[in-house]
Amino acid sequence: MTVLLFYFITYNILLGAIIYALLSLPKERDYAAISKSS
Amino acid sequence: MIFLLSRLSIKDPLKLFLTLISLTRTILFLALLSLPLSLILSLQSPEEVLQGQSVLYLYLHVPAALSCFLLYGIMSCGALLNLIWRLKHAYFLSMACLSPCLLMAAITLCTGCLWGLSTWGTYWIWDARLTSFLFLTLFLMMLFILKQHPRFQNSHRSRQVLSVLILVGLIDVIFVHQSVVWFKTLHQPPSFRWDSAPTMDSEFLVPLSLSTLSFFASSLGLSMKNWLDSLLPLFNHKRGSE
Numbered sequence: 001m002t003v004l005l006f007y008f009i010t011y012n013i014l015l016g017a018i019i020y021a022l023l024s025l026p027k028e029r030d031y032a033a034i035s036k037s038s
Numbered sequence: 039m040i041f042l043l044s045r046l047s048i049k050d051p052l053k054l055f056l057t058l059i060s061l062t063r064t065i066l067f068l069a070l071l072s073l074p075l076s077l078i079l080s081l082q083s084p085e086e087v088l089q090g091q092s093v094l095y096l097y098l099h100v101p102a103a104l105s106c107f108l109l110y111g112i113m114s115c116g117a118l119l120n121l122i123w124r125l126k127h128a129y130f131l132s133m134a135c136l137s138p139c140l141l142m143a144a145i146t147l148c149t150g151c152l153w154g155l156s157t158w159g160t161y162w163i164w165d166a167r168l169t170s171f172l173f174l175t176l177f178l179m180m181l182f183i184l185k186q187h188p189r190f191q192n193s194h195r196s197r198q199v200l201s202v203l204i205l206v207g208l209i210d211v212i213f214v215h216q217s218v219v220w221f222k223t224l225h226q227p228p229s230f231r232w233d234s235a236p237t238m239d240s241e242f243l244v245p246l247s248l249s250t251l252s253f254f255a256s257s258l259g260l261s262m263k264n265w266l267d268s269l270l271p272l273f274n275h276k277r278g279s280e
């Protein structure tokens with residue numbers, strides 16, 4: 001049972017961190033404007 | 039990665055920055071898809087004859103330990119590049135790997151203790167592998183705390199000091215890896231060896247390989263996201279001056 005609890009904790013942390021990272025990635029379109037102007 | 043780093047300081051950094059954003063997104067999506075798949079395969083794998091359900095720790099412990107080694111390898115390359123060619127971005131890369139590396143070390147240590155309790159009958163033993171890995175985790179914690187300290191923010195000297203410390207820690211990583219070979223330990227020999235084919239049955243090998251890949255993708259994706267965050271001010275400054 002402990003092992004399943006540990007799976008739950010680990011995968012929650014990893015999936016949570018990945019989803020957060022994906023949502024907070026910088027958007028290419030915000031920076032593409034600089035390359036066009038320069 | 040080293041090629042990318044050298045390009046970053048020479049030619050069109052913005053183009054490379056945009057490429058890094060798409061690469062990070064791809065790796066993170068790969069991690070997002072492979073993690074649930076590896077979870078399903080791990081939970082469906084059969085029980086081991088001697089260990090029973092405790093064999094499930096294998097699919098967390100080994101991938102986390104390998105990811106920790108991989109990230110420490112990248113950190114060391116970044117520290118070396120910073121020391122030799124004073125590449126600031128390489129230093130940022132090694133600092134970006136620090137927190138995912140610490141997370142992987144913590145997962146390895148916790149799962150190792152719990153696995154030890156169910157198979158050896160004890161949480162802890164002052165074994166060469168376990169002690170050196172505990173030292174590595176404490177060393178990573180020390181680096182993490184040092185990185186947060188105001189005196190270690192963005193000065194050339196602090197970057198050099200942290201890079202030297204990372205390279206000193208590499209000795210311990212090599213020691214952790216080789217401890218099961220050099221010493222007679224309670225810990226089992228490495229699950230994956232470069233010089234021979236795995237002896238593990240495919241019923242365990244397939245979920246283990248997939249979990250390892252998903253952990254690699256997660257830790258690399260998170261490190262690259264941290265790296266992009268540390269590069270952002272450079273480009274935000276340009277955006278501000280538009």
